[in-house]
Amino acid sequence: MSNQEQSAHHASDYHVPVLFYETMDALAIKPDGIYVDCTFGGGGHSRGILDKLGPQGKLVAFDQDADAAANLPEDERVLFIPQNFRYLQRFLRLHQVARVDGVLADLGVSSHQFDEAGRGFSTRFDGPLDMRMDQRQEQTAATILKKYTEQQLHKMFEQYGEVTNSKTLARHIVQQRNQMPLETIDQLKVLLSPVVKGNPNKYLAQVFQAVRIELNEEMGVLKELLEQIPAVLKPGGRAAIITFHSIEDRIVKNFFKLGGFDEVDENPLLPTVKKKDLKVITKKPITASQEELKRNPRSRSAKLRVAEREVD
The missing domain is CATH 3.40.50.150 (Vaccinia Virus protein VP39)
Known part of the structure; x- marks a missing residue:
């Protein structure tokens, strides 16, 4: 070699x-x-x-x-x-x-980032909703999903995830996030399940991509x-x-x-x-x-x- x-x-x-x-x-x-x-x-x-x-x-x-x-x-x-x-x-x-x-x-x-459950980049494992590339920063994926307005979420999912029902998704998160826990990947999957369209794996990957790009200002x-x-x-x-x-x-x-x-x-x-x-x-x-x-x-x-x- x-x-x-x-x-x-x-x-x-x-x-x-x-x-x-x-x-x-x-x-x-x-x-x-x-x-x-x-x-x-x-x-x-x-x-x-x-x-x-x-x-x-x-x-x-x-x-x-x-x-x-x-x-x-x-x-x-x-x-x-x-x-x-x-x-x-x-x-x-x-x-x-x-x-x-x-x-x-x-x-x-x-x-490595995708394969480490604790980093929260992958939909394959349960783990914290983190997704920070630089772990010195304070804001995490969970912060964005809990704090962003419906308009901010809609724009993020549409622009960075090309999620087909981004408007519905944003409204659903805003309506449900105070009733349900939103700290882990599995909790996010449960929250999203009523609005998932098409192939669930592909849909979740698009959602995760959008949040990751936004969080890390890519x-x-x-x-x-x-x-x-x-x-x-x-x-x-x-x-x-x-x-x-x-x-x-x-x-x-x-x-x-x-x-x-x-x-x-x-x-x-x-x-x-x-x-x-x-x-x-x-x-x-x-x-x-x-x-x-x-x-x-x-x-x-x-x-x-x-x-x-x-x-x-």
């Missing part, structure tokens, strides 16, 4: 890194470069980067989840920052890193990261972002293509004033191979988009 294959499988108990080989290729790793893994997790992608780096290379790894630190390799080339990647630029500056050769973010929830955090990428990349440096949700993918696509988050109809008669710092490398997103889909079903919704920093 090659170093690359060992890297891909080393962290498989914690998290199987998706689109591993595709991501390594996309970053076009230079042996003496500086690379940032915004989502260290099980360290699978990070190990792949380290395998390609020489002794002068450096890896900066971010992860706000305290559990991830246990996966750190003993390697003096690694600088670990136990923070959310929304603070990318701040912590690079703090460690005197001006610009880097590549930035990677794998936005999926780690297999879309806002992603936008903050993207806005910092042109400033932290060296000319010719690459950004590789793996998304698992259509809203995330659209945000990345628009930013790489337009330098912003709003889709605009370009008028050929008007001069375009917005300066774009990034060049799109992937016209279409890269998705998992048939072999990877068989090996890791969670890779089916993964999309990798890559952009390169234009020369100043």
